[in-house]
Amino acid sequence: QVQLVESGGGLVQSGGSLRLSCEASGRNIYKIFSMGWYRQPPGEQRELVASIHTSGRTQYAESVQGRFTIDRDAAKNSVYLDMNDLKPEDTATYFCKMGVTTGPSLPYLSTNDYWGQGTQVTVSS
Numbered sequence: 766q767v768q769l770v771e772s773g774g775g776l777v778q779s780g781g782s783l784r785l786s787c788e789a790s791g792r793n794i795y796k797i798f799s800m801g802w803y804r805q806p807p808g809e810q811r812e813l814v815a816s817i818h819t820s821g822r823t824q825y826a827e828s829v830q831g832r833f834t835i836d837r838d839a840a841k842n843s844v845y846l847d848m849n850d851l852k853p854e855d856t857a858t859y860f861c862k863m864g865v866t867t868g869p870s871l872p873y874l875s876t877n878d879y880w881g882q883g884t885q886v887t888v889s890s
Contacts, residue, residue, distance in 0.1 A: 767791035767865050767879045774859060774884030781888070782849045787861030787881050789842040795874055799864035800837050800844035804857035804886075811860065815846060828854070851888045858883040 773785040789797060801816035815835035816824045823835055834847040844861055861881040868874035 769881035771881040771884040774886045776887045779890050781851050785846040787844050793867045795866045797865050801862045802846045803860045806857040853888045853890045856888050
């Protein structure tokens with residue numbers, strides 16, 4: 766089983782910055798091939814904020830382009846989200862998601878998506 770633990774959320778004023786972190790842990794993590802951040806505002810659906818593949822290719826939601834930066838540390842099984850120039854509309858619960866292959870070795874491998882528990886980001890105007 767894989768656990769994702771997020772940290773770094775909080776309350777910040779409009780225009781401020783926060784850095785979210787998410788670390789994966791568990792037995793037999795063979796490979797993490799995708800990492801991403803999603804958010805869910807109150808009463809709304811969860812949406813993709815940013816993602817990064819093992820190739821380094823990144824993808825951002827249009828609403829955060831130029832303000833947020835996703836990065837990863839493969840050695841630490843971690844993904845980060847630097848959020849700058851935060852706006853009240855960025856207020857949401859932020860979740861990390863990782864696509865993880867687990868198992869001791871081929872052919873005993875299994876691939877699943879795992880989610881963190883969520884961290885609250887609140888931006889005051």
